[in-house]
Amino acid sequence: MAGTMKQVVLAAYAQGNPKSSDFRLEEVPVPQAGEGQILLRTLWLALDPLIRFSLDEKLISGARHMQIGEPMFGPTVSEVVASNHPDYAVGDIVETRTGWYEYAAVDPETVDYRGPPRKLDPELAPVQTALGALGMPGQTAYAGIVDTARVQAGETVVISAAAGTVGSLAGQIAKILGARVVGIAGGPEKCAALLDLGFDASVDYKADDFEAQLDAALPEGADVYFDNVGGDVTLAVMERLNRGARMAVCGFTAYYGDGMEGPGPNKLPGFFRLINSRQLEIKGFAGIMAGPEPIEAIAGWMKAGRITFPEVVVEGLEAAPEAFSSVFSGNSFVGKLLVKVAEAG
Amino acid sequence: MAGTMKQVVLAAYAQGNPKSSDFRLEEVPVPQAGEGQILLRTLWLALDPLIRFSLDEKLISGARHMQIGEPMFGPTVSEVVASNHPDYAVGDIVETRTGWYEYAAVDPETVDYRGPPRKLDPELAPVQTALGALGMPGQTAYAGIVDTARVQAGETVVISAAAGTVGSLAGQIAKILGARVVGIAGGPEKCAALLDLGFDASVDYKADDFEAQLDAALPEGADVYFDNVGGDVTLAVMERLNRGARMAVCGFTAYYGDGMEGPGPNKLPGFFRLINSRQLEIKGFAGIMAGPEPIEAIAGWMKAGRITFPEVVVEGLEAAPEAFSSVFSGNSFVGKLLVKVAEAG
Numbered sequence A, B: 001m002a003g004t005m006k007q008v009v010l011a012a013y014a015q016g017n018p019k020s021s022d023f024r025l026e027e028v029p030v031p032q033a034g035e036g037q038i039l040l041r042t043l044w045l046a047l048d049p050l051i052r053f054s055l056d057e058k059l060i061s062g063a064r065h066m067q068i069g070e071p072m073f074g075p076t077v078s079e080v081v082a083s084n085h086p087d088y089a090v091g092d093i094v095e096t097r098t099g100w101y102e103y104a105a106v107d108p109e110t111v112d113y114r115g116p117p118r119k120l121d122p123e124l125a126p127v128q129t130a131l132g133a134l135g136m137p138g139q140t141a142y143a144g145i146v147d148t149a150r151v152q153a154g155e156t157v158v159i160s161a162a163a164g165t166v167g168s169l170a171g172q173i174a175k176i177l178g179a180r181v182v183g184i185a186g187g188p189e190k191c192a193a194l195l196d197l198g199f200d201a202s203v204d205y206k207a208d209d210f211e212a213q214l215d216a217a218l219p220e221g222a223d224v225y226f227d228n229v230g231g232d233v234t235l236a237v238m239e240r241l242n243r244g245a246r247m248a249v250c251g252f253t254a255y256y257g258d259g260m261e262g263p264g265p266n267k268l269p270g271f272f273r274l275i276n277s278r279q280l281e282i283k284g285f286a287g288i289m290a291g292p293e294p295i296e297a298i299a300g301w302m303k304a305g306r307i308t309f310p311e312v313v314v315e316g317l318e319a320a321p322e323a324f325s326s327v328f329s330g331n332s333f334v335g336k337l338l339v340k341v342a343e344a345g
Helices: A049-055 A127-131 A136-148 A165-176 A188-196 A210-217 A231-238 A268-278 A293-303 A317-329 B049-055 B127-131 B136-148 B165-176 B188-196 B210-217 B231-238 B268-278 B293-303 B317-329
Strands: A004-010 A023-029 A038-046 A073-083 A093-099 A103-106 A156-159 A180-185 A201-204 A222-227 A241-249 A281-284 A311-315 A336-340 B004-010 B023-029 B038-046 B073-083 B093-099 B103-106 B156-159 B180-185 B201-204 B222-227 B241-249 B281-284 B311-315 B336-340
Touching (some): A023 A317, A049 A073, A093 A127, A165 A222, A180 A188, A188 A201, A222 A231, A231 A268, A317 A336, B049 B073, B073 B127, B136 B293, B165 B180, B165 B222, B201 B210, B210 B231, B222 B231
Parallel strands (some): A156 A222, A241 A281, B311 B336
Antiparallel strands (some): A073 A093, B038 B336, B073 B093
């Protein structure tokens, strides 16, 4: 395939929260599929918050380290437009990890550490759900609520970043298990949307009376906390956890820019005090642990109308930097933030 | 009983670590046993670090709050010297909670939230073991290693404050379960004593090369961390925990003086990063959960010579303030710190 394509590269390492100026749009030649490779045309791009770990000048965790000028990586749904590989035919729609670019020539065996590109059935569900409810975020929500937090009917479950992809699914799964579910999100729009999704209560962490809202939503405290954020929101929830409560740590967006240390005071003493005096159980987990069963369970619940998966779509690759940055600065989106890069076919 | 007795009262609330000048020795009349009461003569007093929680001017946790001028409370082994209660006879030796005074007139039903004074059999074991291996500290060590951390044969277990009462018992129980056990303590004397107790390795947190010692002791990382201290020691251990490791939080002496916040920087971001990336399980626990079975198990191991319970005895009630303060300033004791207040009989 001749011609040029758009791609987004890293222009500067992130200082604290990423900004759209940390990225740069470029025009480059469309790659060719080499021997054994397939050429993918990006249809959908998911702006995964975990990418933040790769944007520090000095790498802190075991994440992949981006170089300045390198095209951004990310989860994608793509169409096979050329194939030199027996397992893939032109027209196949696949979910894998390429990046913030319009075309990618990849080796199916090595493109994604999770395995070869997963072929999707467009008749079963809209293909972009493979980046959300029927993909990694769905697996993560299921792993946290079912396997890690072991939510039981009648328990009270609190979910932070509840309007996010994982949070909104986690809350709905907890409801299906018979729990009372309280979601924390930023702003009245998101809080109202959570009630529409079936949450029993929602609390606005940006409101002046956040702690009073939390008290009102938790008259008997909480038994489970599904945490995506860390920071002051988490410390406020922890003070309302019941003895023996479980806390599933899915993410900690409040600290993604901090490395190992943030500005004082040191909040770790209070954290230890709560762990010990409340006999809390705190577990970190990752969706990858859960295997394929969660996807089947969630697909069934979606078909039965018990899970709604809201999407917010921004159009065009050039919108990715601004949309990605908004994840950290507190946007007003509810559900999965997707970039629609192209139409299939 | 006529005459006077010695008692130690709180003279000042603790600022950070307790000092001996926070306490005052007084001479007061010996109390009388009222209706339904028994008069106890204190034989042994245990200097429980948890008492620290009661010494803040502004109470932080749910601990009992000491008033200035009030006699100190604490776990004791005593002799019944007068009885107006049918369940207790003069000469009985009991374990309960009275305090830092020579005599106590108490209602057996209400003296201790855990239950009435527990009668001891001096033929079975020295009575002061009821304050250590065969009492609350033994229950705590057992609960942490067996129930909370679920130590398995072949695992590597790290124990902080390993020369303390609970730590030294926890390490020996982990050895009995077939684990490789690394103890952390302050100073070469304590570290040598841990090897005598059967620990596989010991690490001196006061040494300049603490982190290098820790690396050498943990060539394959650690699977379980039994934590008594918190602070920098804990953060150093956490960086060496394996994926999926369990951390049993028994105490956090490094933070007892800090309340909910300590001086910056904020170490909580790194803590969340480790929880999440290593998929750690962190659980707070208390010995009281464990029931009477641990005492029977430990008594059996002691009888079989598989558990040694070192004691350090200071003589006389007036030595209690200095000895208690040394717990926080880093003493060189190994094992249980006891005050011998009087001889039985």
